[in-house]
Amino acid sequence: AQTVTQSQPEMSVQEAETVTLSCTYDTSESDYYLFWYKQPPSRQMILVIRQEAYKQQNATENRFSVNFQKAAKSFSLKISDSQLGDAAMYFCAYRRGEGSQGNLIFGKGTKLSVKP
Amino acid sequence: AAGVIQSPRHLIKEKRETATLKCYPIPRHDTVYWYQQGPGQDPQFLISFYEKMQSDKGSIPDRFSAQQFSDYHSELNMSSLELGDSALYFCASSLAGHNSPLHFGNGTRLTVT
Incomplete structure (x- = not known):
C-alpha cells in the first residue's frame, strides 16, 4: 500500500522569506x-x-514550486516570497496512475505559520 | 468557474439518527469522491463513483452508504450516527483520467451530539 509522510507537523516562516515543506512517499508503482x-x-x-x-x-505555479526526486521518493514544496495568506495546513497527496479511478492518499499535513 | 457544491454546510444530529449529505460535482466531471476529515486529521478516503458506479472503496463504515445519480450528483447516507462520526465531510470531483486533479467542495461539518 502507498503511504505519504510529512515529517514536519509545524513550520514557521517570516513574511517575504522562503520556506520548504517536506514530503516523502512509498510506492512500488512507476x-x-x-x-x-x-x-x-x-x-x-x-x-x-x-x-x-x-x-x-x-x-511551478507562481511562487510555488516543487523539488521532485523520484528515485528518493521525495516531493518537497517551496514557497517563495511568503505572504500572510499562505498561512494554512499543507497536505501532500499521492494518486495512483492506473487501475482504479485514483483516490488521493494524504499525508498528515504541515501547519505553516507566516510571521509579519 | 463553477465549483463543487456541497449541502448542507453544517448539520447537527443526535446519536442514532440518520444524515444525508449531498454533492454536486463540477459540470462534466464524471467521478465523485467522498472524504472524512476528523479534527486535526488528514482527510480519509471513504468511497468514489465513476459514471454512477462505485469505483473504489476506502474506510467507509457499513452504516454509511452512497450513490451517484443520473445527473452525476452524489449522496452520502449515514445511519445510526455515533459521536465519532463528527467530522468534516468533503466531496471532490474530477474527470476520468489520473491527470485530472480532484477539486474539493467546501465540505459539510457534521456534529453528532
Whole structure:
C-alpha cells in the first residue's frame, strides 16, 4: 500500500522569506501523480500544485514550486516570497496512475505559520 | 468557474439518527469522491463513483452508504450516527483520467451530539 509522510507537523516562516515543506512517499508503482493541497482556516481544500511522476521537470505555479526526486521518493514544496495568506495546513497527496479511478492518499499535513 | 457544491454546510444530529449529505460535482466531471476529515486529521478516503458506479472503496463504515445519480450528483447516507462520526465531510470531483486533479467542495461539518 502507498503511504505519504510529512515529517514536519509545524513550520514557521517570516513574511517575504522562503520556506520548504517536506514530503516523502512509498510506492512500488512507476506511474503516479503527486499533489500539494492547502487548507486555510476556512477548511477549504485548495489545489496548490501537481506533478506527474513521468515528468522530470519540476512543476511551478507562481511562487510555488516543487523539488521532485523520484528515485528518493521525495516531493518537497517551496514557497517563495511568503505572504500572510499562505498561512494554512499543507497536505501532500499521492494518486495512483492506473487501475482504479485514483483516490488521493494524504499525508498528515504541515501547519505553516507566516510571521509579519 | 463553477465549483463543487456541497449541502448542507453544517448539520447537527443526535446519536442514532440518520444524515444525508449531498454533492454536486463540477459540470462534466464524471467521478465523485467522498472524504472524512476528523479534527486535526488528514482527510480519509471513504468511497468514489465513476459514471454512477462505485469505483473504489476506502474506510467507509457499513452504516454509511452512497450513490451517484443520473445527473452525476452524489449522496452520502449515514445511519445510526455515533459521536465519532463528527467530522468534516468533503466531496471532490474530477474527470476520468489520473491527470485530472480532484477539486474539493467546501465540505459539510457534521456534529453528532
